[in-house]
Amino acid sequence: MNLVARNVPVARAIAPNEFRHAMRHLVGGVSVITAGRGGDISGMTVTSASSLAVDPPTLIVAINRDASSLPMLRRYGAFGVNILSGEQVDVAERFAGKGGLKGAERFAGSVWIAGPSGVPLLRDALVAIGCEVEEIIERHSHAIVIGHVVHLASTEGPAALAYWRGKYLAVEQDRDASRLAEVSLPTSRALWD
Ligand SMILES: Cc1cc2nc3c(=O)[nH]c(=O)nc-3n(C[C@H](O)[C@H](O)[C@H](O)COP(=O)(O)O)c2cc1C
Structure with a gap:
């Protein structure tokens, strides 16, 4: 009798919609990717921008292969990542193509x-x-873009823009961080201080 094999759960296929629904529970920071120069510009709202490494400073973003910004990123070899503040929902919506804007x-x-x-x-x-x-790595429907950071400008505003369960949320440093601190365990605080 093979006990190990008996204890392995039978893999089941996860449907794309089931996965999409599950990932709605992951809070995403909202950024706008920009590409091009002069009048030949485009951009898109993303939650997939994330730090890859600090040394050298690199980040990644996953972009749909059909997105209009991807050919520009390839053509110009450069792109911007604009981390939105809690007051910039309108910018996020424009760059998600709301109202057919291109x-x-x-x-x-x-x-x-x-x-x-x-x-x-x-x-x-x-x-x-x-x-x-x-580097641009094409995988499935998306392209994973690795960007080498060459410029940083910060305004350090009080609220960040997040996307959670299909809605935008403003995360306010003073209000939300102090509320979280009340429920944090002392050990987890020590890890991040
Ligand atoms: C909150 C939010 C996050 C998004 N994140 C991504 C993302 O990480 N990658 C992606 O390819 N599209 C993402 N999208 C969709 C693009 O913003 C949208 O498809 C955009 O219209 C693509 O630009 P295009 O119309 O010029 O091709 C997101 C949309 C929203 C509203």
Whole structure:
């Protein structure tokens, strides 16, 4: 009798919708990826931007292979990651294509400055990061883009923009951090202080 084999749970196929629904419970920080220069610009809202390594400073973002920004990232070899503040839901919605906005139209209504290689960076982002494309790895429906950080500008605003269960949330440092501190265990505080 093979006890080990008997204890291995039978793998079942996870349906894409089931996975999508499960991932709604993961809180995502909202950023806008920007690409291009001059009038040839585009951008998109993402929750997949994340730090890869601090030395060298690198980040990753997962971009749908059909997204209009991806060919620009390849063409110009550069992109921006604009970490949105709690007051920038309108920017997030424009760059998610709300109202059918495309390309340069999405940039209206906010102040943009030219970063490295001319890539547009949002002046009032919590942090605006300029990256050079280090590598693009295509996997399934998405491209994993690795960016080498070459520029950082920070405004350190009081609230960040998050996305959770299909809704935007403002995470406010003073209010939410002090509320969390009340329920934190002393050991977990020590780990992060
Ligand atoms: C909160 C939020 C997070 C998103 N995160 C991603 C992401 O990480 N990767 C991605 O490919 N699309 C993501 N999207 C979808 C793109 O923003 C959207 O499809 C956009 O219109 C793509 O740009 P395009 O229309 O110019 O191709 C997200 C949308 C929202 C609202």
